Amino acid sequence: MDEQKKHRVLIGKPGLDGHDRGAKFIARALRDAGFEVVYTGIRRTPEEIAAAAVQEDVSAVGLSSLSGAHLRLFPAVVEALRNAGAGDIPVLGGGVIPDEDVKLLRDAGISELFTPGTPVEQIIAAFRKACEAQEAGRR
Amino acid sequence: MTSEEIIKGLRDRDPRRIARAISLVEENDPLADEILSSLDDSLIDAAMVLGITGPPGAGKSTLTDRIIANYRLQDKRVGVIAIDPSSPVSGGAILGDRIRMMGHALDNDVVVRSMAARGRLGGLCAAAGAAVRILAGSGCSVIIIETVGVGQSEMDIIRLADITALVLAPGLGDDIQAMKAGLLEVADLLIVNKADCAGTDTLAMDMESIVRGGTGMDMNRAKVFKTVASEGKGIEELLAAIESVDSSHRKTGERRLRRDRAYDLEVLDWALEMIRPSLIEKIRKGVHDRKGAPRLQAAKLLEQR
Ligand SMILES: Nc1nc2c(ncn2[C@@H]2O[C@H](COP(=O)(O)OP(=O)(O)OP(=O)(O)O)[C@@H](O)[C@H]2O)c(=O)[nH]1
Ligand SMILES: [Mg+2]
Numbered sequence: 106m107d108e109q110k111k112h113r114v115l116i117g118k119p120g121l122d123g124h125d126r127g128a129k130f131i132a133r134a135l136r137d138a139g140f141e142v143v144y145t146g147i148r149r150t151p152e153e154i155a156a157a158a159v160q161e162d163v164s165a166v167g168l169s170s171l172s173g174a175h176l177r178l179f180p181a182v183v184e185a186l187r188n189a190g191a192g193d194i195p196v197l198g199g200g201v202i203p204d205e206d207v208k209l210l211r212d213a214g215i216s217e218l219f220t221p222g223t224p225v226e227q228i229i230a231a232f233r234k235a236c237e238a239q240e241a242g243r244r
Numbered sequence: 245m246t247s248e249e250i251i252k253g254l255r256d257r258d259p260r261r262i263a264r265a266i267s268l269v270e271e272n273d274p275l276a277d278e279i280l281s282s283l284d285d286s287l288i289d290a291a292m293v294l295g296i297t298g299p300p301g302a303g304k305s306t307l308t309d310r311i312i313a314n315y316r317l318q319d320k321r322v323g324v325i326a327i328d329p330s331s332p333v334s335g336g337a338i339l340g341d342r343i344r345m346m347g348h349a350l351d352n353d354v355v356v357r358s359m360a361a362r363g364r365l366g367g368l369c370a371a372a373g374a375a376v377r378i379l380a381g382s383g384c385s386v387i388i389i390e391t392v393g394v395g396q397s398e399m400d401i402i403r404l405a406d407i408t409a410l411v412l413a414p415g416l417g418d419d420i421q422a423m424k425a426g427l428l429e430v431a432d433l434l435i436v437n438k439a440d441c442a443g444t445d446t447l448a449m450d451m452e453s454i455v456r457g458g459t460g461m462d463m464n465r466a467k468v469f470k471t472v473a474s475e476g477k478g479i480e481e482l483l484a485a486i487e488s489v490d491s492s493h494r495k496t497g498e499r500r501l502r503r504d505r506a507y508d509l510e511v512l513d514w515a516l517e518m519i520r521p522s523l524i525e526k527i528r529k530g531v532h533d534r535k536g537a538p539r540l541q542a543a544k545l546l547e548q549r
Contacts, residue, residue, distance in 0.1 A: 111336070111360070132338050133338065135336065136334060136336035136338050137333070137334045137336060138336060139335050141330075141336060141337045141339060141358075141360050142336065142337065143342060144339065144340045145342055145343060146340075146342075146343035152349075152350060156259070156349045156350055157342060157349050157356075159263060160259055160262075160356055160357060161263065161356075161357065161358055189259075190260055243245065
């Protein structure tokens with residue numbers, strides 16, 4: 106009979122490549138873990154993703170990139186969120202991301218990074234933690 | 245964020261604050277009362293609420309995207325509440341209607357909000373009704389509610405709308421047969437979308453004959469509109485029909501009647517939302533002895549309030 110609060114997250118794919126298998130996989134895994142997942146589809150600009158995240162009042166944004174453009178695109182979403190007055194919404198990223206890029210991305214404000222080897226449970230736990238932290242800071 | 249900040253944000257059309265207001269109301273937060281009573285009733289009265297329903301994949305979101313574009317040409321500020329079903333197992337949901345409307349993402353005068361249908365036990369009418377009010381209160385003069393036309397809660401949602409369009413598409417199979425009966429009755433406008441696909445004429449004729457068979461026919465409903473949402477075809481004709489239904493409903497008093505009905509539905513839904521937590525709490529605490537019929541226990545629980 107529990108009615109626990111639902112976490113809302115946005116899963117998006119910035120950039121031009123059209124592979125959304127990773128993004129869809131994570132979206133479904135999060136849904137199955139009880140999250141409400143706003144999915145914005147492929148080929149979105151960082152600004153569009155940020156605007157959607159604001160309108161949907163999500164607690165976290167997850168990005169997927171398989172194109173190698175993550176070094177540019179992930180920080181661009183962080184920046185776009187800041188510009189939209191939503192710099193408190195954490196951004197998590199996943200994809201084929203070389204080790205040397207992980208540090209660069211963390212420094213650019215991406216709070217968590219997942220590579221193809223990351224277990225899905227760990228990804229879900231990271232989203233839950235990110236959402237809880239964001240929601241705690243709202244008031 | 246304080247309620248003052250949010251209320252000011254609604255007036256200033258601040259996207260973040262509008263979004264927060266909808267969430268707070270959806271979560272039944274204590275601030276909800278203040279937020280909802282701050283809204284300008286005349287804006288709510290003036291807004292047009294359009295319901296778009298139909299089976300999964302019929303093209304509701306694509307059509308909504310085109311309708312938004314048309315209203316934007318008229319410089320109207322548009323709100324969208326896109327409702328998707330929740331997973332009955334996990335309670336989670338994938339809210340994907342927005343994908344088709346991303347072309348408006350950077351337009352500040354298009355406010356899209358996705359909502360999960362069964363993320364809660366009931367309360368969908370309360371939440372969606374409140375979202376309509378918040379959108380209207382922050383300046384949206386057209387508000388579109390998209391919902392999949394299956395199930396009772398979705399049917400209830402449609403009753404929040406001033407005007408309802410039913411969207412079907414050829415090739416969707418038995419789904420349509422199953423849902424036709426109930427939905428055809430509540431719809432003001434019938435649309436066959438994907439009119440570029442085979443089977444359009446058959447489906448349109450089929451719908452026309454069902455509707456003509458009915459009694460008390462409204463002429464607007466005797467016609468089936470054909471659209472190709474993905475190419476923006478047939479949208480202007482559809483909008484003209486919406487306009488004409490709206491003005492006829494205003495003249496006949498039908499609009500007022502529907503608003504009153506929607507209001508009552510929202511009151512009922514809120515009332516249920518408000519007693520639910522205390523009932524759940526009592527049941528969890530085991531105040532009852534689990535003897536006799538559950539129905540009698542329920543009556544006792546209610547008496548204790
Ligand atoms: N051929 C054709 N395809 C269309 C048309 N309109 C929409 N589609 C396609 O149909 C698919 C479903 O469209 P949506 O707009 O997402 O349909 P929906 O009714 O909102 O779907 P749900 O929200 O999942 O129930 C998409 O791939 C659209 O591109 C059309 O007029 N013709
Ligand atoms: Mg849709």
